Amino acid sequence: MKVLVCVKQVPDMESKFRIGASGVWYDETDLAYRMNEYDEYAVEEAVRLKESAPEDIDVTALSIGPERVKEVIKKSLAMGCDRGVHIKDDEYYSKCPHSIASIIYEYAKDKNFDIIFAGLQSQDRGSAEVGVFLSELMDFACVTTVVDFKVEDGKVMIKKELEGGKKIIIETSIPLVATCQSGLNIPRYPTLPNIMKAKRKELKTFDVSEYYNVSEFVKTEKAYYPEKKGGALILEGDVSELVEKVVSLVKENTGLIK
Amino acid sequence: MKLLLIGEYKENKFFDAAYDLFAFAEKMNAEKVMFAVGSDSDIPKFKGKLYLSDSEKFSEYAPDLHKKLIHKVIEKENPDYIVFLHSSYGWDLAPRIAASSKISVISEVVDAADGIFVRPICNSKLRVNIKSSTEKSVLTVQSGAFGYDINDGDQPEVEKIDTDDVDSKYIFKEYEEAADTGVDLSKAEIIVSVGRGIGKKDNLATIEALAKTIGAELGASRPVVDAEWLDASRQVGMSGQTVAPKLYISCGISGSIQHLAGMKKSEYIVAINTDKDAPIGDEADVLVISDVNQFVPALTKRLQK
Numbered sequence: 001m002k003v004l005v006c007v008k009q010v011p012d013m014e015s016k017f018r019i020g021a022s023g024v025w026y027d028e029t030d031l032a033y034r035m036n037e038y039d040e041y042a043v044e045e046a047v048r049l050k051e052s053a054p055e056d057i058d059v060t061a062l063s064i065g066p067e068r069v070k071e072v073i074k075k076s077l078a079m080g081c082d083r084g085v086h087i088k089d090d091e092y093y094s095k096c097p098h099s100i101a102s103i104i105y106e107y108a109k110d111k112n113f114d115i116i117f118a119g120l121q122s123q124d125r126g127s128a129e130v131g132v133f134l135s136e137l138m139d140f141a142c143v144t145t146v147v148d149f150k151v152e153d154g155k156v157m158i159k160k161e162l163e164g165g166k167k168i169i170i171e172t173s174i175p176l177v178a179t180c181q182s183g184l185n186i187p188r189y190p191t192l193p194n195i196m197k198a199k200r201k202e203l204k205t206f207d208v209s210e211y212y213n214v215s216e217f218v219k220t221e222k223a224y225y226p227e228k229k230g231g232a233l234i235l236e237g238d239v240s241e242l243v244e245k246v247v248s249l250v251k252e253n254t255g256l257i258k
Numbered sequence: 259m260k261l262l263l264i265g266e267y268k269e270n271k272f273f274d275a276a277y278d279l280f281a282f283a284e285k286m287n288a289e290k291v292m293f294a295v296g297s298d299s300d301i302p303k304f305k306g307k308l309y310l311s312d313s314e315k316f317s318e319y320a321p322d323l324h325k326k327l328i329h330k331v332i333e334k335e336n337p338d339y340i341v342f343l344h345s346s347y348g349w350d351l352a353p354r355i356a357a358s359s360k361i362s363v364i365s366e367v368v369d370a371a372d373g374i375f376v377r378p379i380c381n382s383k384l385r386v387n388i389k390s391s392t393e394k395s396v397l398t399v400q401s402g403a404f405g406y407d408i409n410d411g412d413q414p415e416v417e418k419i420d421t422d423d424v425d426s427k428y429i430f431k432e433y434e435e436a437a438d439t440g441v442d443l444s445k446a447e448i449i450v451s452v453g454r455g456i457g458k459k460d461n462l463a464t465i466e467a468l469a470k471t472i473g474a475e476l477g478a479s480r481p482v483v484d485a486e487w488l489d490a491s492r493q494v495g496m497s498g499q500t501v502a503p504k505l506y507i508s509c510g511i512s513g514s515i516q517h518l519a520g521m522k523k524s525e526y527i528v529a530i531n532t533d534k535d536a537p538i539g540d541e542a543d544v545l546v547i548s549d550v551n552q553f554v555p556a557l558t559k560r561l562q563k
Contacts, residue, residue, distance in 0.1 A: 157431075165491075165497065232540070
């Protein structure tokens, strides 16, 4: 069985974001990057599947972006994926989710993948579209927001998260795209021996021009800071003074504390 | 301009959040029709036309069948926009409709004017203005962004959409309800809610002490639940509980959209965060810029007097 995992590198969301020179995306300098949280669940799930039948399952981790994204491919390899594919694209951010899915499709279409794991969404753009678009292009089944995943006798049993803590259980079949939500698993930390082993695994790089052949469905006109609604009274200063101010405000406005 | 709004049903009940779609149509000042796969037994109240397919026949989750049904309505109505909620149903189906119609999707729309759609990026720290390059477009709109519960009490004219083509790649098995652990945050008068900003699980004790001192229930953001610091029954937000206490004290929660949607109806909100730009500031009445692990013990001590 052949498995593909789509992985994105994103900035730490606790960062201070500035608007980049393009005016349509954040400034990429001085940011700490990491693997998109939802993609960590995707990689972990792919590796767990592989561990159920190590000889029969081959897992490819793919990432699109500039040189730096090789770091998340290497992390995927250290977590247990077999091979890596880097589609080099310095202008990835100017491409809409449909274009990103099309690029993955052009790479994947003749490689006989059975299951594709992706994150539910990226933490930066957060469109939640790429996995579903990819499934349509591949003509695969697709279940989003997956919190439990089992393959049994060629059938796939999936638990999909809904709103308000509710879930739905669905049976579907391979070939399939699954987009992974937190709660699916707890991703492993790569061990040092596995990090060393990962260095010997295959990591191929392609230029995005080989696979990018669609026009953009949407255009970002500009990126900016949201307008502050101005609701909150902002209190700063010494902790003991802050405590007094908060106590009197809460008393005055709610009467709930004495 | 004409909108095709896509409603949602869960267990034969119309999903209330989908009333937000009517608020969006009002904001766009657009003509609207709605389609849903659902049940005669709970028809949404609005003035206009409802296309309804029977969920007994087409299942409440069978995206390939629902896609075909939606295409039937698109053919009849020729809408400019096909509008979903940004929900587990909406983000699942929207790109499927867009792909098969070869039109764009713009997801998690929070504002709109003159063909420009606004959506958040980077955990709501930035906004982007998006324009579709295709004439028509599929949208998913953020729940709550366009006002709640617009419900004009009218009965829609209902037209059934049917097909004999019922082959699906998906078989519905069952719903699983949220685990009932006896924690009902929706009835709490005071909630003290914990976020990742407390740093580590050990720091929970100080937050619990504050909650105990003021007789509050403990709530949590999703990352805290995912890290297994607190039980899922305490999660506040779209995927957890929606709450509206008289007092909500948010400790180290930056305020993802999903979290804010679950707590913004609280009467008085005090947020403690080190980041002045944290999105929780948009909903809070008071934003205290302080390390939660210093401020909360000091507050507890003061209130114990």
